[in-house]
Amino acid sequence: MNHLPYLQRANEAMRSGSEAFAETKRIHLITNFTDDFLKKMIVGLFAENGIYADIYATPYKQYHFALKQPSDPLYQKHADATWIFFDANPYSNNEFIEDPDHFQQVFADIERLCSTIDGHVVLSTFLLPPHSVYGNLWKEDPLVALVEQWNRRLEDLAKQFPCVHLLDMNRIAHILGAGATRDMRHLYAFDLPFTQTFLFEAALEFQTWMNAISGKAKKCIVVDLDNTLWGGILGEAGVDGIALGGPYPGNIFEQVQRILLQFYERGIILAINSRNNIEDVREALNNHPNMILREPHFAAMAVNWNNKADNLEAIAKELNIGLDSLVFLDDDAMNRDLVRSRLPEVCVPELGGPETYVHTLLSLRDFPFVALTDEDRERGKMYAQERQRKDIQATTSDLTEYIRELHIEMDIRLNDASLIPRLAQLSQKTNQYNATTRRYTEQDLAERMAGGSLLYSADVKDRFGGYGVTLFAMVDLDGKAAKIDTFLMSCRVMGRNVEYDFLNHILVSLKERGVQTVTAEYISTAKNKPIEPFFSSAGFIQTDQTDDGHRLYAMRMEDYPATGLVNS
8 A cells, every 4th residue: 555645644634733633542652763754654544534643752762761651741641542662673783682681671661551551552562583593493593582472471461451452563564574574774774674664554553453442443344246255147147157166266256255254253244235136146145055155144135226335325224334334345346436436434445356355355454353252253143133123123113013022131230340341342332322422441441340430231132132232331420419421322222222221220220329310411423313312302301502512411310210111
């Protein structure tokens, strides 16, 4: 990918300042090398996505002070994320090689920082040296052994602190190759050991991770069928005539389906957008002997003769996710261009010949995860089960009857520490039905719970299967008053009125604790309009509203019944 446009975008952003952007992320960058170019790449990549990256880069070779003073206001000001990126290489002498104890000292400082700092800490792994005087006995090189040991220590640190995350620099170097990773001239002249290409990829990896914690990861892969999921035209070749499995080119499409199945198994939703006859498609999906992805794997199937852009809008509406949650794969360049022009929010990767499909899928950076939970692994199945529920919904126009037919059950829990990873993930990813869209890390929630906040969660299921933990509310107590800091619900259970049952449980619980007044707020965003009327419809009284759509609500508990639904 060409990094020059991002360099230009960075210069523009730095001239205009944060006032020109709707969102700002504060980043503290700590390195042991010249990092001016890396800083610009971060600014340019974030600016391209409408975010101003306000970066404080520790002055050259002064990282010791930054690590030893994590409480300094200068550093706390840039606490959304702290990115620590160190290098030790065999091409020049540096502090990590000169002093074998240096890493131990730095590691102790990083560990102390992780235990005290607010926000996230991102650690880049040390790059393994590709060359050595030991030649084919490369593993015998003391530096190789040290780097492997250091990286294991960093991995252990990430397991110890929920706020700590690793970026694997060796994976990037493996993809680029040693020649495209190291820049020897810049190393000796400017103490800049990496190529611009490598630093751009490192910045892109950092931005991808930031997208994950900000709820901006994609959720769904939408695939065309003919010459994308299988070879050939189904309507012309018939089920037996499409290329799938066996020798070339069928083996390509079989592997494409295997990779898509892996996405499905890690929680990515799959959907179909194809100009075909639905009966033919169902026969192929259900009966072709080499078909790996069957009809139940797909949460939505837009199989008709409409244009692909209209179908994508329908798929997003059916799945109740935003268009910016979709990645669309289609072999037809005209369809790709149509979607890019009509729906710029949708990610449309460029596809070459079929031989490039698997590489393209494996190279996607659109599905970053901070952590992989049980709900993630089951998400694809959950959305596919939703199609069965819609079959029932299609037979009745009565919403109450539809909900009754589902036989919904909720398991509501309070302060269950084992669910903190999932609750943090919900706060980071839920946008539409989220009253405040405040984002929390696992460490944030653990600290809030230890400080007395009440963390309510609900695991929802019906007769078709489980939705998983899909509702989360955090309530702060202050004497006989309570404030709902966070109230959110995954879009997968929207339209079932479970949010009212959940709120009812919370309010009854608070009333039993002697709470007399409960307040809540709605902070308007571009995506959370669905929850805008919720508190009013649940019986809260609006007490204030600002020009930007921030609303405050209150309820006197003496006015609230001790039993029954809030709204049903």
